[in-house]
Amino acid sequence: MEHEMISKNQFEPVIVAFCCHYCAYAAADLAGVMRLQYPTNIRIIKLPCSGTIDVLHILKAFEQGADGVFVAGCLKGTCHFIEGNIRAEKRVAQAKAILSEIGLEAERLEMFFVSASEGPQFANVARKMTDKVRELGPSPVKRKR
């Protein structure tokens, strides 16, 4: 109830970002070094490769109260482990299908491709995701509790 009373603009979503060590994590670091502002709603979890993400990790994040989740891997064709980012993309698609099936908006989950040199792009992605999730409102998974 408390969540529902908060207007969408005031709502501060919790967004879990699964970031690849070789690109998105370095890009987030670079964004910091460049003193770029991006929303504080992002909780970064470093992965050795975006290909290590599993549908279960994504679902657990939502189950434990995340309002949004994104997986960020290397640009296509540049994965340190050849095709980890492509595998991650497929798993994100699978997780999106599950979210839709259980009645949670699939837009709460996204896959992004960011290179290590793209600090501004990471900040952009973080802003874009935060705006979208703020628009969607609090996750119904925690709202009903």
Next chain:
Amino acid sequence: MIVAKQKPLEEITKMLEGYQRVLILGCGTCVAVCFAGGEREVGILASSLRMADKISGKNRLFREHTVERQCEWEFLDDLNEQVKEVNAILSLGCGVGVQAVAERFPDIPVLPGLNTLFMGMPVQEGVFAERCVGCGDCMLDRTGGICPIARCPKGLVNGPCGGYRDGKCEVDPTRDCTWIQIYERLKKVGRLDILYTPQPLKDYSKMGHPRSIIL
């Protein structure tokens, strides 16, 4: 290995109606390999059901457990205590697993979470293909190690039929004709002579159900 596929979530949800405490039971053998009923799939299904419940305002308990093999009672002994705390078991084992669990725990409903499909193998990443129908009368010695009963849609023992075109099957033109594969294989191993002897009609009485063996 036995290949299976998870039932749609909608069907599982309907099956679980009326049960407040459910044990989702995985099997760590065949169905774990084909990503249908292993520990990971149990986790994904339990997580999905819990979230769906929270969204729809229900509050059921979903416990998770995975045994090495559901089709052997010895492996089910671990469940004795857990079963007392639930009022249904959703088995993510193959049809054999579901029945083994149901026989071992006769006082509790055991529901199938998977559709069991066939005996087969992974032929490439994420692709599983049927290889055996368990006919009880193996003829692979005469077909170059390629089973026409399981792999030819017509199950011909003296093939190919007249319908194949350019080495492809007439039933499914995207597949290679099994009997052409058998011919090529026998040619490669120097045993084309086998094909000069017509195969007798297959004795399908050996496939009668239910079958059992006593060692």
